[in-house]
Amino acid sequence: QKRRALAADLVVTNYSFAFHEMNYAGGLSGRSQMDDxxxxxxxxxMKFTSLILTRHQLEQCQIEPPEYKTKLEAWLKWAEPxxxxxxxxxxxxxxxxxxxxxAEQEPPKSLMFELLHYQRLESKLKMFIDLVDESWVAELDDPERWQFKPTFVRRFGHLLTGHAEKILAMSATILSAKDWAWNLGIDDEVAFYRVPSTFPKEHRPVVYLPTANFSLKSANDESLALMVRVVDGLLDKHKDEKGIIHAISYKITRYLLEHSRHQ
Incomplete structure (x- = not known):
């Protein structure tokens, strides 16, 4: 599938895949880019440039973390050696x-797993040495997991925008276009166009109807059943109209399809 995508004229991908493909594998660069x-x-x-190291990952490679694990300076000295x-x-x-x-023989799986662990750690350490400095925010209180992320991503915006000659970025929720461009380091290279909605506001009202908490910790059968009752009630009122139900997870989608009386 990846080969087909790289050979195609148009490729649709998420941001995470695009970042990794453009900056590590070298694919997808040089095209016109549309950022929905x-x-x-x-x-x-921020997600792409942030760095997470875990005790488990270090132990897999028989590497000890620095003695003073809650000090950024200790990590900066530790990384290169x-x-x-x-x-x-x-x-x-x-x-x-x-x-x-x-010999064109299949290597032992244990060797390949060990090799993969070291390759991943090497990649993270190189990134750490190249990017992390005293201006980064370090979250070091967790004894099992240490995270480093830049205060601002302005100097890393090119990791996406630097891979295309022309970019069309679209959004209905950018509050300040100038701030958005500055934060990505492209404030001198952008033209902004505000386009009105093609739908009259009378046709797109927002009706706020809070029903249940669907966070990972709170979603349960009771909240899902309540959601189905409310959705079925709305469908009863709009029997002869078409519409879209936007669920936030496959779990909720499956539950709704299995339990709604509107099949």
Missing amino acids: EGDLIEGET TLGKVGKQLGELETRLEPFLE
Whole structure:
């Protein structure tokens, strides 16, 4: 599927895949780019540049975290020598892999898993050394998981916008177009066009009808059953009209389809 996408004239993908493909694999670059829900780009850039290290990941590679794990300075000093250790071990694993490749034999799964663990850690450490500095926000209180993210993503906006000659970003929820462009580091290269809705406001009222809490922790059979009753009541009132029900998860979609009396 990936090969077909790269060979196609038009490719539809989510932001996460696009970031990784453009910056690591080299695919998808050089095309004209259409960014739907453009207001999400800043948050997606933050997600892509943020770095998470876990104790489990380090243990898989027999690497100890720094002694003072709640100090960013300790992590900054720790990263480079640790990358050297990981690189050395990675070289040894690749040497062990070579005979299997030359003989065109399938390597042991244990070797491949170990190699993958070290490759992932090496990638994260390189990113850490290249990007992280004292201006980053470090969340270091969790003894099992340490996260590092930039205060602003302005200097990383090019990780998406730098891969296309022309970009059309669309959004109905950007409050300040100038601030949006500044935050992505493209404030000198953007033209803004505000386009009115093609639907009269009388045809698109918003009726607020809070019914149940569908967060992961709160969603249960009781709240789902309540949701079905409310949806069925609305469908009863609009029997001869077409419409769309936008569910926020497959679980809710399946429950509604299985329990609604409107089939």
